[in-house]
Amino acid sequence: MDIVARVLQSYGINAADAQVTPFGTGLINHTWKISAGGKSYILQKINDRVFTDPGAIDRNICSIAGYLRQHAPEYLFAAPVPTTDGRTLVNEASLDGGFYRLYPFINGSHSKDVVQDASQAFEAASQFGRFTRLLSGFDAGSLETTLPSFHDLSLRYGQFLDALEKGNVERIEASAELIAFMRLHAGIVSDFRSISVNPAFKKRVTHHDTKISNVLFNENNEAVCVIDLDTVMPGYFISDVGDMMRTYLPTVSEEEKDFSKIQVRDDVYKSIVVGYYAEMEDELSAEEVKYFFYAGKFMIYMQALRFLTDHLNNDVYYGAKYEGHNFVRAGNQAVLLQRLMEKAGSLNMQ
Structure with missing residues (x-):
């Protein structure tokens, strides 16, 4: 089983039943779009050569997500999806696989690379x-x-x-x-x-x-x-x-x-x-x-x-x-x- 399949398994997603495609133009992290069970997600591998403490990123994002849920529940914030055992960061570093997190894909959304107007x-x-x-x-x-x-x-x-x-x-x-x-x-x-x-x-x-x-x-x-x-x-x-x-x-x-x-x-x-x-x-x-x-x-x-x-x-x-x-x-x-x-x-x- 490859690393991505192992990571998806942590979220209860069977890689054999999922569509996994590279996504975006980012230069730092590796990113994939995951489609499975009628839902879509964004999977990212954190570049831990640049971000040497991925746990710090995870803790920051989770703290902000918690604050916004309480104080601005109407605000669209793409918080990390928890694994089946409640983690928001998957650590595969022991297998040279690095650190991963899963986000919901915002349907109907798109990004831009250049400001046109x-x-x-x-x-x-x-x-x-x-x-x-x-x-x-x-x-x-x-x-x-x-x-x-x-x-x-x-x-x-x-x-x-x-x-x-x-x-x-x-x-x-x-x-x-x-x-x-x-x-x-x-x-x-x-x-x-x-x-x-x-x-x-x-x-x-x-x-x-x-x-x-x-x-x-x-x-x-x-x-x-x-x-x-x-x-x-x-x-x-x-x-x-x-x-x-x-x-x-x-x-x-x-x-x-x-x-x-x-x-x-x-x-x-x-x-x-x-x-x-x-x-x-x-x-x-x-x-x-x-x-x-x-x-x-x-x-x-x-x-x-x-x-x-x-x-x-x-x-x-x-x-x-x-x-x-x-x-x-x-x-x-x-x-x-x-x-x-x-x-x-x-x-x-x-």
């Missing part, structure tokens, strides 16, 4: 805002950290400086212009350090991975719920808003080599603002509101730093599909940052 950005932003707002009474400090220092910009900048001292000398020399750009805008790091000690900035239940593919839409293209909760941890609102800006604003991805195609869509930006504020306006402090535009700078700059750092360190973290891959990605994000900063006046933000 402003209405989609609004729907997604409002869903992520609603998720955080509904959990405003939940003790964010009780959540376990699943990716330590994930959005710690001070740490990322320190890793960048370390790479300048110890990295590939040839790559450092060839990256001089991009390195200078990152140094020039190091004030973004200083702002983050100020935020991290400012009591006006509240640590909330934060998703930390707000790309459009982590929202489910119905047949009317209305967002119905957020998914992929592995990175849910205490965090600042700038993480969720910033990741939306980084991934929604341009029409091209971070893989685009033709930087002339990188533009910031004003209508999408404004839809992120309106959608998120629709849910979070009463939750954000006046000081936090002033940093809404900064959220985009924060996330784009950090991702550019991470790509450039990896390039200087010979691609040990992200890997590379071609020579200079992470250098291209870093340059792409640097241009996106520049395009966003050029819009500061026209978008009427700080």
Whole structure:
């Protein structure tokens, strides 16, 4: 019996009577759609090389699910399906099989890989805002950290400086212009350090991975719920808003080599603002509101730093599909940052 069949057996599902097909475009976890007994499910194998404590993820999600059942029962939250003996995480690590969990498949739903228009950005932003707002009474400090220092910009900048001292000398020399750009805008790091000690900035239940593919839409293209909760941890609102800006604003991805195609869509930006504020306006402090535009700078700059750092360190973290891959990605994000900063006046933000 293979590992997937063993896992399904834990849920009382006979693999021989089920249809098991790979599902989605995620790069971290392995995902399958399971159809059995007239029902459909999503089975995921957690990548425990990235998430070294799958139990922490499971405990976080179960705690949130319990809170929402009590305080927002009308909210659609795809909680894990328990096994026949009540577990929500199946551990097959002793057989080199890893960790698995099963979710209900939301019938009639679909996900998107790219934000095509402003209405989609609004729907997604409002869903992520609603998720955080509904959990405003939940003790964010009780959540376990699943990716330590994930959005710690001070740490990322320190890793960048370390790479300048110890990295590939040839790559450092060839990256001089991009390195200078990152140094020039190091004030973004200083702002983050100020935020991290400012009591006006509240640590909330934060998703930390707000790309459009982590929202489910119905047949009317209305967002119905957020998914992929592995990175849910205490965090600042700038993480969720910033990741939306980084991934929604341009029409091209971070893989685009033709930087002339990188533009910031004003209508999408404004839809992120309106959608998120629709849910979070009463939750954000006046000081936090002033940093809404900064959220985009924060996330784009950090991702550019991470790509450039990896390039200087010979691609040990992200890997590379071609020579200079992470250098291209870093340059792409640097241009996106520049395009966003050029819009500061026209978008009427700080």
